[in-house]
Amino acid sequence: MATNPDVTKPASPEEQDKFLNDVFQMCMQRAVQASRDRNTPLVNFKKPEELKKLLNFELQGTGESHTNLLALCDKVFDYSVLSGHPYFFNQQIGGLDSYGYAGNLITDALTTNGHTYEIAPVFTMTEFAVLEHMLKLVGFHNGEGTFCPGGSYCGMLAMNVARLQKYPDSKSKGLYGLPRLVTFCSEQAHYSAEKNSTLLGLGTDNCWKVKCDNRGKMIPEEFEKRVIQCKNEGAVPIMVVATAGTTVLGAFDPFHEIADICSRHDIWMHIDAAWGGAALLSQKYKHLCDGVNRADSLAWNPHKMMMAPIQCSVLLLKEKDLLNRCHSINVPYLFQNDKPYDTKYDLSRNLVQCGRSCDALKLWLMWKAKGDSGFESQVNQALAKAEYLTEQIRKRSDFRLVIPEPEYTNVSFWYIPPSMAGKEENADYFKQLASIVPTIKLRMQLSGKLLVGYSPVGDYPTFFRMIVLNDKVNFEDMDHVLNEIERNGRDL
């Protein structure tokens, strides 16, 4: 014993530092700087089988030299999507924020576990600071919160808290012996409400979808009808997931009306503001969120509209101590009371998670760099560009808006190729418009020049869904999108 086992000779510290420097410079050139240049392709699309031939993904018995590793890293950039590129409109993420990236550099260098103050003191304090600030923005004046791995996870935790505060015994006894519990969301809510219902043992059948109006907003009367129906069936309505900024149309549910119904029927009101929470940052647009302060909990993904690097998701609760009451158990190896600090700072005490990545610092650094005013102008600019885009679509006879007056930065529309101009606008007509959307998208994707998402929703067949959030995008880029779609769809 005590003899050193065989060691494959690792690179020296100096060689490793050189390697890290080389990789960082590659990141700067191939992502940070490349994504500023509109002429850089934002994707060089390859199918999985092709990609496997171009990049050797397979893991082997022996290690590679730094030279080979750098060549591999170069290929990673060759075939990855530049989500920070101004022509990336494919998803609710993007923008490659310098301060967010800087925050990640630090978080990764100090790689630690956000479960206890002891080994993550600064990260913990940044988490508290950001949460406090966001609680204020929402109007939860005596609340608490936590960062979570994703918006879906936030909704899951909220659902768990909603259930456990109503039936505290179910923490130990489970759902056995309880009546059937029903959760509600609008038919255009994010699918996580349904997935979380399965996960928590309620089942998708007990996640009831409430009808929306033609702008994608939950109809409060329909909600109350369903609540009453639920009670008549002998089930218990426990929670509604209202949405601030739906995924596809960007709709905001009527929070005041929903809150009234919730208080009448003793229902936990959760707001999924994963996407729309950012409106709270703007004096001009925060009215979209009117009434969110009446909710019991709210989920907000700074990794979407605020351009924080993924993952960065926050759950806020109106009432203090609920997280602890619902989740704490006695864990002597990790959470000790004989610590030289107030152990409320050991964040995982109150969570289902044990180990946690430290997701707060990057957002904290962004906020320090921009201030509220920087975020406000970011949101205002995004909305101004979306409004400009909407106006251009109205002006162009070969485009058709799905929703006449979008509320948020989602702009949904069809392109009408010359072959269809002037045709009667019946159901078939829209089906045909829908059918060409994927073709146009694919052409743009293969050209590497533009990525725009598409989706059907409710009665509307597939349409383009533009998402504007990147602060490096300008008004001309909006025209460019429409021109590119025209150019790629003209012959269809």
Place this chain on the structure above:
Amino acid sequence: MATNPDVTKPASPEEQDKFLNDVFQMCMQRAVQASRDRNTPLVNFKKPEELKKLLNFELQGTGESHTNLLALCDKVFDYSVLSGHPYFFNQQIGGLDSYGYAGNLITDALTTNGHTYEIAPVFTMTEFAVLEHMLKLVGFHNGEGTFCPGGSYCGMLAMNVARLQKYPDSKSKGLYGLPRLVTFCSEQAHYSAEKNSTLLGLGTDNCWKVKCDNRGKMIPEEFEKRVIQCKNEGAVPIMVVATAGTTVLGAFDPFHEIADICSRHDIWMHIDAAWGGAALLSQKYKHLCDGVNRADSLAWNPHKMMMAPIQCSVLLLKEKDLLNRCHSINVPYLFQNDKPYDTKYDLSRNLVQCGRSCDALKLWLMWKAKGDSGFESQVNQALAKAEYLTEQIRKRSDFRLVIPEPEYTNVSFWYIPPSMAGKEENADYFKQLASIVPTIKLRMQLSGKLLVGYSPVGDYPTFFRMIVLNDKVNFEDMDHVLNEIERNGRDL
């Protein structure tokens, strides 16, 4: 409309790049290089209230200059814990791996969402490559897997799959109408089994703890007894969480015996190898995991023993398509069948998560850099150092091992100060030994020179738990730990 709203003047691209470069150099100096020097303090401990005075965490209306931001970042390093420092033995993480860090630099620069191939092609393929390799190591020859946000989450997903494959209808109907479902784990299993039981609606009372032997291993006869008791009560045993490497003692449950019982009683066998899975990387130590291939699922945290940056957790399943069957729902806005690639590569189709950070690339890059052999020697070295430490403890009369023959790199022990030497070793004696552990730890923590964790477990009162995993730690460091504990505890 279309007029640009007020903008707080942001820094130019060149200024932003300079800032990023400055931050990166700070990371290199203050974390990567600093943590190589044993004379660098690994923590400058401050209480939360003190820290708030030293570092202005509060968020404000306006942004800060780059100069001020850099000063803030400097303070972040001043008061953070250097988990990569060779004297950090506090948790099952550490080591600051250069290739892991490089992988993070790239992942962060390409910041994207790992939910679909379309926007994360390379990340997706690295995820498949790593999973395939790990499946082989475990011996799941036709399995599948996924990265998850944390080992606790892996266990949750496994529990959900165990339930849904047994009661497929519960996906839609929930637990209503089902008999009481019971899960099992050892009394020394990680607490996530219990938390997950609450989360999934089973309740902590239905997570039964099976007795361990004095080395911390589940006693199979006790397990079967409890299974029979459960059935006699009219409940249904659905899952056991066996552990490969318990958190505190590093014990490995007897997998073959447990597997036999599981097949006799039709119970899903999950192995929590969050900590001990790394033994599979070593020819010399993989026997510790004998029988893991008989499990239905296995969770493995590369962010622990393998030194991957947090978060990096993997769930592996023996059978293909279960994840999809249990979790997929129709989500037309995100998962579309008219894509130019096989949509099995859209990973979130099969998950509860929607958005996902791309956690695989960093591990993939580490594996490329080291090869299997590099990881093997990393594990062998860690075990060799733990064995050396164990031997030194045996040799020193003022130390006492908790477990005479540790199986893994957890080494648990008490220090016996001169005032207690030669006393009778009864229950009181050990209680007294336990009582001085936090004092010694605190002294070392305040000196900034050494961080070692402690814990009680089962009948053993609080002891030091050394965790050896960092490949920059050497044999002399083991002696240093004992010397430091002696030096700080001598007067107690």
